[in-house]
Amino acid sequence: MSMTITQPREMEVGGRNYLNADNTVLSWLLTTDHKRIAILYLVSITFFFFIGGLLAALIRLELLTPQGDLMTSENYNRVFTMHGVVMIFFFLIPSIPAVLGNFLVPLMIGARDLAFPRLNLASWYIYMIGGFIGLWAMVTGGVDTGWTFYPPYSSTFSTSHVTLTLVALFITGFSSIATGINFIVTIHKMRAPGLTWFRLPLFIWAHYATSVIIVLGTPVVAITLLLVAVERVFKLGIFDPALGGDPILFQHLFWFYSHPAVYIMILPAMGVISELISCFSRKRVFGYHFVAFSSVAIAVVGFLVWGHHMFTTIQSVYAGMVFSLLSFLVAVPSAVKVFNWTATMYKGHIELRAPMLYAMGFIGLFVIGGLTGVFLASLATDVHLQDTYFVVAHFHYIMVGGAIFGYLGGLHFWWPKMTGRMYPEGIAKLAALIIFAGFNLTFFPQFVLGYLGMPRRYHWYPEEWQFLHVMSTSGVVLLALGYAIPLFYLLWSLRNGAIAGPNPWGATGLEWQTASPPITHNFEQTPVVTEEPYAYDNHHVQEETAIGAGTRQTDA
Amino acid sequence: MVQEQGRQTLSIQFDTPEQQTESYIVGMWTFLVTEIMFFGAVFAIYLVYRVANHDVFYLAHLKLDIPLGFFNTLVLLTSSLTMALTVHFAQRGDARKQLLFLLVTMALACTFLVVKGFEYHHKYVEGLIPGPNFRFEPVEHLRVAQLFFSLYFAMTGLHALHVAIGVLVMAIMAVLIAIRHPSVQDFVPVEMVGLYWHFVDIVWIFLFPLLYLIPR
Numbered sequence: 175m176s177m178t179i180t181q182p183r184e185m186e187v188g189g190r191n192y193l194n195a196d197n198t199v200l201s202w203l204l205t206t207d208h209k210r211i212a213i214l215y216l217v218s219i220t221f222f223f224f225i226g227g228l229l230a231a232l233i234r235l236e237l238l239t240p241q242g243d244l245m246t247s248e249n250y251n252r253v254f255t256m257h258g259v260v261m262i263f264f265f266l267i268p269s270i271p272a273v274l275g276n277f278l279v280p281l282m283i284g285a286r287d288l289a290f291p292r293l294n295l296a297s298w299y300i301y302m303i304g305g306f307i308g309l310w311a312m313v314t315g316g317v318d319t320g321w322t323f324y325p326p327y328s329s330t331f332s333t334s335h336v337t338l339t340l341v342a343l344f345i346t347g348f349s350s351i352a353t354g355i356n357f358i359v360t361i362h363k364m365r366a367p368g369l370t371w372f373r374l375p376l377f378i379w380a381h382y383a384t385s386v387i388i389v390l391g392t393p394v395v396a397i398t399l400l401l402v403a404v405e406r407v408f409k410l411g412i413f414d415p416a417l418g419g420d421p422i423l424f425q426h427l428f429w430f431y432s433h434p435a436v437y438i439m440i441l442p443a444m445g446v447i448s449e450l451i452s453c454f455s456r457k458r459v460f461g462y463h464f465v466a467f468s469s470v471a472i473a474v475v476g477f478l479v480w481g482h483h484m485f486t487t488i489q490s491v492y493a494g495m496v497f498s499l500l501s502f503l504v505a506v507p508s509a510v511k512v513f514n515w516t517a518t519m520y521k522g523h524i525e526l527r528a529p530m531l532y533a534m535g536f537i538g539l540f541v542i543g544g545l546t547g548v549f550l551a552s553l554a555t556d557v558h559l560q561d562t563y564f565v566v567a568h569f570h571y572i573m574v575g576g577a578i579f580g581y582l583g584g585l586h587f588w589w590p591k592m593t594g595r596m597y598p599e600g601i602a603k604l605a606a607l608i609i610f611a612g613f614n615l616t617f618f619p620q621f622v623l624g625y626l627g628m629p630r631r632y633h634w635y636p637e638e639w640q641f642l643h644v645m646s647t648s649g650v651v652l653l654a655l656g657y658a659i660p661l662f663y664l665l666w667s668l669r670n671g672a673i674a675g676p677n678p679w680g681a682t683g684l685e686w687q688t689a690s691p692p693i694t695h696n697f698e699q700t701p702v703v704t705e706e707p708y709a710y711d712n713h714h715v716q717e718e719t720a721i722g723a724g725t726r727q728t729d730a
Numbered sequence: 731m732v733q734e735q736g737r738q739t740l741s742i743q744f745d746t747p748e749q750q751t752e753s754y755i756v757g758m759w760t761f762l763v764t765e766i767m768f769f770g771a772v773f774a775i776y777l778v779y780r781v782a783n784h785d786v787f788y789l790a791h792l793k794l795d796i797p798l799g800f801f802n803t804l805v806l807l808t809s810s811l812t813m814a815l816t817v818h819f820a821q822r823g824d825a826r827k828q829l830l831f832l833l834v835t836m837a838l839a840c841t842f843l844v845v846k847g848f849e850y851h852h853k854y855v856e857g858l859i860p861g862p863n864f865r866f867e868p869v870e871h872l873r874v875a876q877l878f879f880s881l882y883f884a885m886t887g888l889h890a891l892h893v894a895i896g897v898l899v900m901a902i903m904a905v906l907i908a909i910r911h912p913s914v915q916d917f918v919p920v921e922m923v924g925l926y927w928h929f930v931d932i933v934w935i936f937l938f939p940l941l942y943l944i945p946r
Contacts, residue, residue: 280743287743289753355760363753364743389760393768401775401884410860410880411873412775418877423778427771695742 191594191691206291207694212277213592214298215268220661222264222305229257231654234616234647240640242633250633251318252334258321260312263343264305266577267435270442271353271388272301274584275381277592279357281685282375284366284703286695289359297352304346311338320631322428325413325421329405340403347396350438354388357381366684368703372466375683375707376459379466380445383473387434387441390477395431398424422487429480437476439573440540441469443580444511447533450583451515453681454530455522458708461514468507475504485556494553501551508544512537527679528602532583535610539575543568546621561631564624570617582609582660589664590678594691595671598663605659612652619645682708739916751918758922762929765892769933772888776881776940783878784944786871790878791944793858795849799942802845803934809838810931817924820917828920829907835927836900839893846890853879882941889937892930899923 192209195201202210232253236244245253276294280287288294311317317339319328328336361382365374401412402424411417413424452459459465481489481497515537524530546568549555559565589597619642620628628639635643677686688697744750780787812835819827857865858879866875903923906914913919 285743289743290757291741291743351764355757355764358760359753359757362756363749389764390767393764394771397768397771397888401772404884408861410884411877412880412884417880418783418873420778420782423775427775430771700745 190693191689192694193593193691195694204295206287206295208276208280208288208291208294209592209692211294211298212273215272215276215301218298218302218305219265219268219273222260223657225309226257226260226265227654227657229253229260231650233257234650236633237635237643238647240635240637240643245633247633248318251320251631252316254631255317255320256312259308259317259339259343261573262321262435262439263346264301264308266439266573267350268301268353269439269577269581270446270584271357271381271384271438272297272349274446274581274588275357275384275442276353278377278588278685279360279381280364281591281688281692281696282378282683283361283364283369284684284697284701285360285364286697288356289364290356293352294356297349297356300352301346301349304342304344304349307345308339308342311335311342314338322432323399323402324428325402325405325419325424326415329402329414330416337403337406340399340406344396344400344403347392350388350392354385354392357385358389361385366701366703369684372463373703373705373707374466375445376448376462376465376469377442377445380441380448380469383469384438384441386470387438387473387476391431391434391438394427395435398427398431422484422489425484425487426480429483430477433480433483434473434476436569436572437472439577440580441472443536443577443584444469446580446584446587447515447536448511449681449683450529450533450587451518452708452710453587453679454525454527454533455519456525456710457518457522458706458711459514460517460520461510462707464510465514468510471507472504475500475507479504479551482551482556485553486560491553498551498553502548505544505548508540512541512544526603528597528599528606529583529587531603531606531610532579532586535606536576536579536583539571539579539613543571543575546571559624561629562624563620563628563630566630567617567620567624570620574617575613579609582606585664586660587679588685589667590674591685591690591692593668593671594674594689595667595669596674596678597660597667597671601659601663605656605663608652608659609656612649612654612656615649616646616653617649619643619649682710739913747916751916754918754922755925758925762925765929769888772881772885773936773940776885779877779881780940780944783874786874787878788944788946789871790866790875791941793853793856794882794942795852796942798845798849799938802842803938805838805842805845806931806934809835809842810928812838813924813927817917817921820920825907825910829904832900832904832907832920836897836904839897839900843890843893843897846886850883859883885937885941889930889933892933896923896927896930899926 192207195207202214205211205214232244233250236242236250236253242250276288279285312335315335317332317336318334319332319336323336323340328340361374361378404410405412405414405417405419409417411419413419413421415421448459448465479497479501481493482501485494485498515533546564550559550565550568586597586602589595623639623642623646624630626639628635674690676688676690678690679686684697684701684703685692687701740747740750744753812831816828816831816835819831853859857863860876860880860883864872864876864879866872900923903914903920906919
């Protein structure tokens with residue numbers, strides 16, 4: 175690639191960085207800087223995370239007793255639906271890609287910005303419009319269909335704000351699509367000189383695979399949800415059996431996106447974990463190529479497994495068998511990742527910093543979440559476990575134990591890069607341990623409850639299950655505490671944290687070779703990459719990690 | 731030529747005009763992939779129902795106006811030709827001919843929409859709009875025939891929306907070219923509109939036989 179610089183680049187020196195480049199509110203709302211847009215997303219999704227968390231707390235509070243004493247069944251339906259909608263569409267799907275991905279993709283590949291900065295800003299506005307329409311629907315009455323919106327209940331019978339919520343999700347989908355297109359083009363076209371595909375950090379591979387899923391899956395669910403809304407408003411008969419339609423067809427189309435959507439949430443987290451494990455073990459990622467291609471394999475096979483959500487419908491048993499086998503197949507690339515992370519840690523110089531605690535927590539919880547997924551992918555077992563708390567526990571192990579642990583680990587790891595300040599290590603480790611304990615206390619009892627037959631989406635249950643429900647609810651108290659602590663110390667660190675310096679972890683990777691926080695256009699000179707990623711063993715990284723401990727030479 | 735034009739429009743995030751051009755083209759193709767999946771879902775829904783209800787769909791599709799549909803197919807195919815010529819003259823740097831063929835393409839697109847509007851109006855007069863006033867003989871097929879027309883309006887409506895967006899974008903392009911705005915100095919914006927337009931055309935090439943030409 176030629177190094178011709180056809181336009182003089184803005185040089186910011188003397189402590190100028192992307193945060194203090196301009197301080198007006200307008201400069202934030204009209205920014206096209208990927209780092210500032212990442213911060214906008216960070217604030218927005220944190221807002222939605224705490225709304226979703228509040229709804230989760232209401233669910234658990236209601237389940238403390240076997241009777242429905244806090245709310246009516248109708249309201250309970252609304253609360254768990256809105257918890258699911260907010261957490262999935264407004265928090266988990268944008269979480270790692272839109273915050274960490276937005277911030278890091280250009281930095282990691284040595285680019286000045288994403289390929290389409292204005293599209294990137296537009297994606298945030300689209301997300302906010304969708305988010306606020308969704309909030310409006312909730313405040314004015316809520317939605318009670320479950321986050322899955324199965325017709326004919328959603329299209330004909332529900333009296334809640336289904337149409338408005340569907341419109342909100344339709345709009346939000348386009349913000350995902352914009353981000354996905356931006357990442358694909360950026361990763362293809364904007365890599366620094368010398369940064370070949372197999373020199374890319376695994377974080378980038380994971381985001382590439384995620385973007386492919388977003389681009390292929392999101393339009394399908396967008397049009398499907400829109401058709402449900404159209405059916406509801408105009409009384410057309412597309413999915414309603416009373417009007418000639420087939421509700422199972424909706425389920426096929428919904429899960430064609432919504433199963434891969436699970437991988438939209440977990441793949442970026444896996445990318446984060448690869449970075450953390452390698453850095454805090456001071457070792458190359460074991461079997462780099464296998465880990466890279468396992469992301470692609472999960473993206474591809476993930477599109478062929480949706481029928482495992484429909485084993486108990488009229489779906490043909492032969493189709494069920496195929497879907498079951500293909501679902502087992504996803505376990506292979508997932509296991510490749512887990513084994514390779516473990517092998518990376520083997521004989522490494524492991525440093526138990528807060529991000530590493532999250533990473534190790536991720537591996538353990540993901541193994542439990544993944545293996546229980548194999549139980550659910552088995553036809554006979556699923557008939558017993560379908561729509562029980564076993565399913566609820568399984569996907570929370572993936573989405574909270576996996577995606578949120580990856581998100582929090584990554585947020586702590588790159589916090590010094592994003593803000594220039596270190597978070598306080600001691601209390602961060604404490605919070606990580608509280609979250610781990612609270613998480614397991616909340617969700618492990620739900621496996622047992624599900625095995626015993628407790629159905630999801632009910633708030634009345636036999637008294638003999640109360641002990642397990644009380645355990646689960648008390649876990650939420652810990653979990654809430656664990657989530658609240660980082661909110662305070664991360665905000666505190668913005669002013670009072672130790673100055674981080676460019677590379678506080680002694681990590682490899684281009685993002686650590688520029689200042690913290692980076693200048694508006696990321697690098698003083700376009701970096702040139704001359705070696706493999708994670709070359710920790712090529713260099714003796716000292717305890718104190720001086721500037722330039724980075725392992726790649728810069729073309730100065 | 732590219733260098734000369736690139737000097738005016740190179741964005742800060744790109745190193746070279748080539749990189750910028752390639753990024754925009756790859757971005758447009760990726761966007762078209764999302765569009766394929768968007769329409770693909772509706773096509774899949776339609777095909778599932780058509781296979782399941784072939785006989786009634788056959789009866790229902792006889793109500794469609796094949797000559798008008800065929801005329802519209804010709805109009806759209808011609809508009810793809812004129813759009814290709816627009817891009818050709820944009821690459822040659824001939825602003826006058828570029829503008830001329832862009833306007834012809836717009837005129838053809840509007841023709842398509844007008845004809846489509848007449849078709850919709852005929853359906854309305856014949857009581858074929860799904861809903862309480864939907865009429866179909868024989869009555870025992872009414873429910874499935876209504877399904878066919880629901881899909882017909884959903885699919886052609888979604889396509890017509892894309893045509894309308896295309897007209898809007900082309901109108902903006904035409905104004906920018908007419909005032910010699912720097913952002914349309916090189917051919918990339920026109921090429922991107924061209925890719926979009928060919929996509930819209932191809933969707934119709936699938937829609938026409940799927941909806942209008944169901945074999946007995």
